[in-house]
Amino acid sequence: MNLISLTSTGVSKEFNRRSIFRDISFSLKGGESLAITGRNGSGKSTLVKIICGLLSPTRGSVAYKVENRNIDVDAVKDYIGLVSPYLQMYDEFTGLENLEVLSRIRADRDVSREWIAETLTTVGLWERRNDFVRTYSSGMKQRLKYAFAMLHRPDVLVLDEPTANLDYEGIAMVEKCADRQRSTGVLIVATNDHEEATWCAQRVVLGDHTL
Amino acid sequence: MSVTAIFALVRKDIHSELRTRYALNALVMFVVVAVATILFALRSDQPTSSVLAGLYWVVVFFTAMSGLSRTFVSEEERGTTMTLQLVATPSTVYFAKLIFNTALTFSLTIAVTALYMAVFSSTFVIQTMSTFLGTVILGSLGFASASTIIAAIVAKANTRATLYPVLSFPVLVVLLMTVMSATTKALDGEPFASALGDFQILIGYFLAMTAGSYLLFEYVWKE
Numbered sequence: 001m002n003l004i005s006l007t008s009t010g011v012s013k014e015f016n017r018r019s020i021f022r023d024i025s026f027s028l029k030g031g032e033s034l035a036i037t038g039r040n041g042s043g044k045s046t047l048v049k050i051i052c053g054l055l056s057p058t059r060g061s062v063a064y065k066v067e068n069r070n071i072d073v074d075a076v077k078d079y080i081g082l083v084s085p086y087l088q089m090y091d092e093f094t095g096l097e098n099l100e101v102l103s104r105i106r107a108d109r110d111v112s113r114e115w116i117a118e119t120l121t122t123v124g125l126w127e128r129r130n131d132f133v134r135t136y137s138s139g140m141k142q143r144l145k146y147a148f149a150m151l152h153r154p155d156v157l158v159l160d161e162p163t164a165n166l167d168y169e170g171i172a173m174v175e176k177c178a179d180r181q182r183s184t185g186v187l188i189v190a191t192n193d194h195e196e197a198t199w200c201a202q203r204v205v206l207g208d209h210t211l
Numbered sequence: 212m213s214v215t216a217i218f219a220l221v222r223k224d225i226h227s228e229l230r231t232r233y234a235l236n237a238l239v240m241f242v243v244v245a246v247a248t249i250l251f252a253l254r255s256d257q258p259t260s261s262v263l264a265g266l267y268w269v270v271v272f273f274t275a276m277s278g279l280s281r282t283f284v285s286e287e288e289r290g291t292t293m294t295l296q297l298v299a300t301p302s303t304v305y306f307a308k309l310i311f312n313t314a315l316t317f318s319l320t321i322a323v324t325a326l327y328m329a330v331f332s333s334t335f336v337i338q339t340m341s342t343f344l345g346t347v348i349l350g351s352l353g354f355a356s357a358s359t360i361i362a363a364i365v366a367k368a369n370t371r372a373t374l375y376p377v378l379s380f381p382v383l384v385v386l387l388m389t390v391m392s393a394t395t396k397a398l399d400g401e402p403f404a405s406a407l408g409d410f411q412i413l414i415g416y417f418l419a420m421t422a423g424s425y426l427l428f429e430y431v432w433k434e
Contacts, residue, residue: 054296055434074300082297088290090223092230101226104219106298148294 003067004155005029010060021206033187035197038206044190048160081154083145091134108152123147138165157181160190212302220307234278241277245270246326260398264391276376279358282308283366301429313355320347338400346393349413353386360424363431
């Protein structure tokens with residue numbers, strides 16, 4: 001794991017002059033965790049996208065440093081794993097093919113066939129690895145998103161609605177992932193669920209802008 | 212941006228297209244219907260080379276309009292845009308989609324050429340093959356370079372089906388006029404040197420369009 005830190009400074013977002021949230025500031029480094037909570041429509045997923053470099057803030061910035069070296073916004077995605085309801089896998093590929101294809105596009109030389117197999121086993125999809133994703137249930141698709149997020153051993157794991165569509169075994173798998181990530185890297189959870197929010201030591205409540 | 216990543220994304224698009232036929236079916240059907248319609252309209256008429264050249268590129272243009280936007284539209288419709296944004300830089304995505312669209316357009320022109328030669332065997336006779344090949348290759352590159360950036364723009368719009376040809380035509384009109392001129396020269400048997408001016412325009416168009424698209428693509432791709 002790299003010595004990573006991320007700092008959000010005065011991040012605000014507006015859509016069509018409507019303010020979603022204002023002046024969100026926090027700082028996280030390895031071993032720390034943050035829960036993003038708030039009512040529906042408060043901008044949790046929007047803040048998640050900004051943290052992952054997928055969306056630009058209206059004001060403010062999110063800066064990443066790895067071992068005290070600033071990271072370019074395009075390189076940030078190499079350090080982040082994201083699970084989100086807005087993320088989809090390719091239905092016309094199998095679960096295994098999705099992971100192989102996406103790791104090749106990422107040009108990730110550290111992802112071996114053995115590691116892909118281990119990741120699929122961890123998320124409970126090994127038996128269904130050669131089935132097309134269009135045949136997966138919503139819970140299985142969510143598990144595949146976890147496999148995708150963890151494949152490149154991210155320093156920052158961002159979970160948006162982490163246990164959506166998951167059964168008890170799936171929830172237990174997510175709790176293990178969160179536990180492991182908290183001890184080795186940065187964990188960020190965006191959720192409405194009070195139980196999930198307790199996984200994290202810090203909390204930002206959108207709508208209140210408090211930390 | 213790495214070449215490995217670019218070609219991995221191109222391979223993904225090819226495999227995906229072969230499995231879903233998302234664009235292929237539309238392209239093939241449009242080509243067949245368009246050529247058949249022209250055949251019925253012309254009947255036993257002997258059109259001039261300039262008319263044939265124009266009709267050839269009309270088929271290519273409208274077939275491209277029905278298919279080339281799908282490289283980005285399919286990612287938006289299936290919700291895989293965010294997935295791609297997480298694994299690839301904007302420049303990787305741009306060049307991969309450009310290569311895929313170029314291959315698709317080139318295959319399309321080959322198919323249209325084969326159909327034209329079969330259906331209009333007495334009139335569509337390529338006298339200067341080198342000019343025709345150069346036109347098809349440079350025309351495909353030009354079509355792909357313009358269509359890729361426009362497809363990326365309209366993929367995020369609501370009325371993408373109508374917006375794509377509306378945005379494309381003014382951008383492609385220079386290309387269309389040039390390829391029709393060069394194709395006419397190929398059909399008339401004019402020497403290769405007579406088409407050099409057209410090739411200069413096509414090369415300049417491709418380079419300018421690609422450079423401009425590369426610089427703008429990041430702002431189009433990211434929200």
